[in-house]
Amino acid sequence: MGSIFEYNGGCVLGMSGEGCVAIACDLRLGSNRFTTISTNFTKIFKMNDHIYVGLSGLATDVQTIYEILRFRINLYEIKNNIKMDIECFTSMLSTILYSNRFSPYFVNPIVVGFKIVYNTDEHGNRVKTYVPFLTAFDLIGAKSETNNFVVNGVTSEQLFGLCESFYISNQDENGLFETISQCLLSALDRDCLSGWGAEVLVLTPDKVIKKKLKTRMD
């Protein structure tokens, strides 16, 4: 049968820029490795305005984890009357995955978004700054926070190589969109189990730009 992650295929990728972050995924859903059953299976899920989660791996676990996270974040926001902070969210996801240490969910999540930092400026007013925040997890909840790019999925080896070469720090939204798209498209060229469409979301503190890319459908 092969590795469990190859059953459905798929990959996710996140990158940071100057005051913006981007998250991208392919759109293929496979079955039993080589049959494609959908070309519209997105792996990026919105948790709240500033937290987006990319889940790659076994599709059934992707959907289960998404529902668990949606439940937990809604419950938190109702009980505490506050929007969940991204660091709190990554801790929560890490704990959920680790509680299944000996019977893991076969998902490799990434969390992409903004950390909201409050400062006081010289007049004494409270100023909100949005700091780009990227974290990658393995399937049992080990998190590693980086400031450049995060990759996960069956195409992760190709994506690591491409992101190392093409990543430029502190780009604006348009440059970031081009870089992340080119990395993803080049990686999908060299992987049979991912592809058939790709989706990129570029996030800034006050808007979200969602684009569907034109990819090769093989």
Add this chain to the structure above:
Amino acid sequence: MYLIYIYIYMYVLIHVSKYMKNCGCPQLLSIFYKENGGFNFENLKRNEILIEKGAKLPTFRKTGTTICGLVCQDAVILGADTRETEGPIVANKNCCKIHYISKNIYCSGAGVSGDLEHTKIWLQHNVELHRLNTNSEPRVAMCVSRLTQELFRYQGYKECAIILGGVDVNGPQLYSIHPHGSSSLLPFSAMGSGSLNAMAVLEAKYRDSMTIEEGKELVAEAISAGIFNDLGSGGNVDICVVTRDGSQMIRPYKEPNVRLFHLPQPTVFPRGTTPYLCEKVENLKKLITIEDA
């Protein structure tokens, strides 16, 4: 005025929980409230069936590491490399493997990343609660006891090999703790995949009662031996000096692997390179938010 807000909030809360009870997710809520810690085995049966059918269990992210520590005059020095691996791939080139347990106790770990992270968090919380309950400085031996008892409970399934060092009333102490729950009090120790390389350097050059500067140099040399000769270790050398008054985390102490060969001009893709089928822009700021002052 605020009372009205409190009443409205309570009203909403009670109604929401009544709604949730009526709409059939009481089971999910009650499961959620019953979770008192401990592990969840709900996917075990499914995973075993998948393995029987021939699927391979994926590898966990490991810290395939070189960590070492040594005792010098009134201080303990811990060192670690910064590479995190996922099979043969480097998942993180600059992760921090030296963790704070208390003001005078630090630990560094090798093994499965997820286990290490959660064991470290558990130990941190435990030691802090103990410190608040007893109103006294935590002792290294206490941390070691807690850790070894916890790891022994799991019979080695939690794969963490830890070097714990700290300074308390009994002076500077260094313990090395193995995944099955054994511990040894030692003047110097190394663990991880690069431990043989680091141990060779430590055995050759260690002397009793070194100064802190000499200790830092020796630890850096031992970790560098691991970085250059072991495949599972790489990146920079991180060092932490723990003394009775506090600690100093030097991250990085040495960077022997700076990337030298860059393209003179980075590859910038001009705007419009990537063709896209459709675009949707959603403005977040058009929604009015009311915030407290």
